Amino acid sequence: MIKLTQEHINVQQIIDSVYSNNAGAVDVFIGTVRNNTKGKNVVKLDFEAYEPMALKELKMIAKEAKEKWPVEKLSIVHAIGVREIGELAVVIAVSTPHRKASFEACQFCIDTLKQTVPIWKKEVFEDGEVWVDSTP
Amino acid sequence: MIKLTQEHINVQQIIDSVYSNNAGAVDVFIGTVRNNTKGKNVVKLDFEAYEPMALKELKMIAKEAKEKWPVEKLSIVHAIGVREIGELAVVIAVSTPHRKASFEACQFCIDTLKQTVPIWKKEVFEDGEVWVDSTP
Amino acid sequence: MNVSVLFFGITKEKTGFSNYSFNLDPQSDLRVLEEELFRKFPKLKSEITFKFAVNNEYILGNQVLNNGDEVALIPPVSGG
Amino acid sequence: MNVSVLFFGITKEKTGFSNYSFNLDPQSDLRVLEEELFRKFPKLKSEITFKFAVNNEYILGNQVLNNGDEVALIPPVSGG
Numbered sequence: 001m002i003k004l005t006q007e008h009i010n011v012q013q014i015i016d017s018v019y020s021n022n023a024g025a026v027d028v029f030i031g032t033v034r035n036n037t038k039g040k041n042v043v044k045l046d047f048e049a050y051e052p053m054a055l056k057e058l059k060m061i062a063k064e065a066k067e068k069w070p071v072e073k074l075s076i077v078h079a080i081g082v083r084e085i086g087e088l089a090v091v092i093a094v095s096t097p098h099r100k101a102s103f104e105a106c107q108f109c110i111d112t113l114k115q116t117v118p119i120w121k122k123e124v125f126e127d128g129e130v131w132v133d134s135t136p
Numbered sequence: 137m138i139k140l141t142q143e144h145i146n147v148q149q150i151i152d153s154v155y156s157n158n159a160g161a162v163d164v165f166i167g168t169v170r171n172n173t174k175g176k177n178v179v180k181l182d183f184e185a186y187e188p189m190a191l192k193e194l195k196m197i198a199k200e201a202k203e204k205w206p207v208e209k210l211s212i213v214h215a216i217g218v219r220e221i222g223e224l225a226v227v228i229a230v231s232t233p234h235r236k237a238s239f240e241a242c243q244f245c246i247d248t249l250k251q252t253v254p255i256w257k258k259e260v261f262e263d264g265e266v267w268v269d270s271t272p
Numbered sequence: 273m274n275v276s277v278l279f280f281g282i283t284k285e286k287t288g289f290s291n292y293s294f295n296l297d298p299q300s301d302l303r304v305l306e307e308e309l310f311r312k313f314p315k316l317k318s319e320i321t322f323k324f325a326v327n328n329e330y331i332l333g334n335q336v337l338n339n340g341d342e343v344a345l346i347p348p349v350s351g352g
Numbered sequence: 353m354n355v356s357v358l359f360f361g362i363t364k365e366k367t368g369f370s371n372y373s374f375n376l377d378p379q380s381d382l383r384v385l386e387e388e389l390f391r392k393f394p395k396l397k398s399e400i401t402f403k404f405a406v407n408n409e410y411i412l413g414n415q416v417l418n419n420g421d422e423v424a425l426i427p428p429v430s431g432g
Contacts, residue, residue: 012148021171028164035157053328107239119351120281131282132350189408226432255431256361267362268430
């Protein structure tokens with residue numbers, strides 16, 4: 001399951017989507033909205049995506065992970081739109097026969113997602129808002 | 137939440153137990169019962185524990201993880217008794233401010249659990265059964 | 273020829289547009305489009321950084337554009 | 353004095369007991385108990401490996417035992 005969603009992300013559904021009788025290990029990464037960044041209070045986040053390209057890049061990440069590790073199943077779901085503190089921004093789940101590969105593949109996915117996938121996060125503070133990493 | 141359980145493990149409950157508004161990352165490891173080991177079909181697993189000592193060792197792992205990484209919350213739940221193919225054997229969830237620590241702390245917990253916690257797994261095959269790693 | 277340019281995040285904020293159509297001479301490349309963008313939206317040159325994507329693919333160097341191409345301005349991504 | 357010995361996994365299977373009480377001389381240590389165990393359950397010596405835990409704690413070397421101690425035979429663990 002690779003998707004972007006305006007709706008609340010259901011972790012259980014994503015985990016269920018990667019279970020496999022051939023897999024003994026599932027690693028799940030969940031990115032949540034923190035109440036602060038660099039010591040400043042965050043009120044909420046607003047995610048924007050270039051959706052067709054973001055989906056294409058997410059599928060490329062999944063493909064690369066499957067080439068590098070013995071992945072049984074892999075799901076990535078990313079939020080679009082406003083998310084309040086504590087809500088889920090991204091969930092990645094990877095099942096593999098043994099545990100080491102599940103950690104490595106999952107970490108590869110989130111690290112690469114943060115570098116390549118055209119999604120942008122606006123941090124909304126009490127006194128203003130800013131696109132993250134938007135200035136040189 | 138640190139516990140051993142005869143009941144089915146509820147992943148969502150364990151994930152919910154580690155959410156924190158100060159944490160931006162949760163890593164979850166799920167160990168499931170594979171249908172094979174070293175090429176041989178597995179029917180089910182049977183977990184036995186030295187329960188008071190296993191709980192003590194699990195708490196020591198949690199304590200050590202919290203000393204090494206900026207862990208917000210950490211839960212470990214391990215199955216006791218019979219588990220069929222696809223059922224959950226262990227779930228570990230760790231929340232941290234940033235993602236790298238969540239992966240490292242979670243992997244530390246499962247790696248250490250497998251070395252130190254007095255829990256034993258019997259693999260039941262179609263034609264017999266064996267305590268894993270039980271011979272020199 | 274016409275190319276459609278999409279703006280996201282800070283590039284949308286700085287230009288005030290989510291998309292804008294440019295009429296370019298045939299055989300124009302990304303550098304030509306970039307000049308037009310900087311002329312039309314000077315803040316893109318002075319205040320931010322971005323990469324180009326053409327038809328959903330990152331283009332690191334230059335590339336000749338075709339009529340109907342979809343060009344996106346990709347400021348530093350921050351998903352996750 | 354009495355020490356209670358617990359068996360798990362393969363040690364339970366090989367001895368046929370989940371626990372067994374040993375009556376030892378005062379000041380006996382783990383090596384004394386080990387001899388008693390091997391005498392009573394020869395398969396523990398010849399067929400498997402295990403560590404000792406005393407009162408829920410791994411003991412890597414030797415240790416003098418006390419009346420009422422709970423000693424567990426810990427074969428190689430395989431949780432997870």
